[in-house]
Amino acid sequence: MSESLTFHYDVDGEDFTSAGQASVQVKKNLRRLGIPPEIIRQVSIAMYEGEINMVIHAGGGDADVIVSEDRIEIILADHGPGIADIELAMQEGYSTAPDSVRSLGFGAGMGLPNMKRYTDEMTIDSKVGEGTTIKMTVKL
Amino acid sequence: MKISEIVNLLDAKVICGDDMLENDVFSACGSDMMSDVLAYVKDQAVLLTGLVNSQVIRTAEMMDMVCIVFVRSKQPSEEMIELARESGMAVLTTDLRLYEACGKLYVNGLIGNGRKSHE
Numbered sequence: 001m002s003e004s005l006t007f008h009y010d011v012d013g014e015d016f017t018s019a020g021q022a023s024v025q026v027k028k029n030l031r032r033l034g035i036p037p038e039i040i041r042q043v044s045i046a047m048y049e050g051e052i053n054m055v056i057h058a059g060g061g062d063a064d065v066i067v068s069e070d071r072i073e074i075i076l077a078d079h080g081p082g083i084a085d086i087e088l089a090m091q092e093g094y095s096t097a098p099d100s101v102r103s104l105g106f107g108a109g110m111g112l113p114n115m116k117r118y119t120d121e122m123t124i125d126s127k128v129g130e131g132t133t134i135k136m137t138v139k140l
Numbered sequence: 141m142k143i144s145e146i147v148n149l150l151d152a153k154v155i156c157g158d159d160m161l162e163n164d165v166f167s168a169c170g171s172d173m174m175s176d177v178l179a180y181v182k183d184q185a186v187l188l189t190g191l192v193n194s195q196v197i198r199t200a201e202m203m204d205m206v207c208i209v210f211v212r213s214k215q216p217s218e219e220m221i222e223l224a225r226e227s228g229m230a231v232l233t234t235d236l237r238l239y240e241a242c243g244k245l246y247v248n249g250l251i252g253n254g255r256k257s258h259e
């Protein structure tokens with residue numbers, strides 16, 4: 001594979017039922033490409049956490065997954081409320097999710113730390129009132 | 141432990157995945173918090189849960205799990221069953237509560253993974 005391959009998804013923020021759909025699809029696509037299972041797992045868990053975050057915190061957004069020869073990049077961009085204190089948001093257990101989200105099985109404040117743990121690089125670019133872009137890289 | 145043995149021990153109904161009953165699984169976890177499953181689970185093949193929504197199936201798929209057991213007589217929707225089928229997962233339901241269902245499997249040899257949560 002000398003050229004890179006991009007998968008794009010619109011992540012719907014209206015409907016929690018569909019949250020995670022894009023990540024399931026990415027997992028299937030990566031399997032088809034013959035990417036090693038351990039890498040697939042890292043990418044798909046990180047993306048799933050990010051996708052769920054876009055739905056519960058930001059009203060949806062765009063997800064791109066770029067597969068190239070030596071890496072897989074995941075770019076999640078939304079126009080939600082943004083994150084005021086990124087350092088605080090990165091702490092395990094920190095969550096602003098309401099109880100309604102917790103009763104759906106999410107909102108334990110483990111998403112962002114988990115995304116960092118499962119990827120080799122992660123950058124968060126966020127502006128309050130404008131949105132958040134998270135870029136994650138897993139090396140092949 | 142074969143999935144068929146889980147069915148017997150929990151007096152469970154097989155909702156989908158009849159063709160997987162002879163597959164072996166080696167460890168399990170029980171949780172209603174999908175966040176915790178994503179954060180702490182390592183290589184467990186079976187998820188027992190009292191939470192019923194599509195993210196349970198997707199979370200299990202992300203973790204490469206092969207069998208989901210819904211406890212307390214919770215019924216998955218058609219949409220969830222279809223998702224599980226597409227992902228090649230077995231789905232079971234039992235009348236038992238989460239604690240009892242986990243306990244029965246554990247004493248019969250289906251372990252957790254023995255790690256502490258911070259490891």
Ligand SMILES: Nc1ncnc2c1ncn2[C@@H]1O[C@H](COP(=O)(O)OP(=O)(O)O)[C@@H](O)[C@H]1O
Nearest residue numbers: 053057058089095096097107108109110111112
């Ligand atoms: N895309 C996002 N837009 C706005 N805020 C976000 C976004 N992602 C995360 N956050 C903020 O960071 C906090 C921590 O996120 P995370 O670790 O995933 O925990 P959780 O989603 O369980 O609350 C969230 O509660 C929320 O306040």
Ligand SMILES: [Mg+2]
Nearest residue numbers: 049053111112
């Ligand atoms: Mg989260």
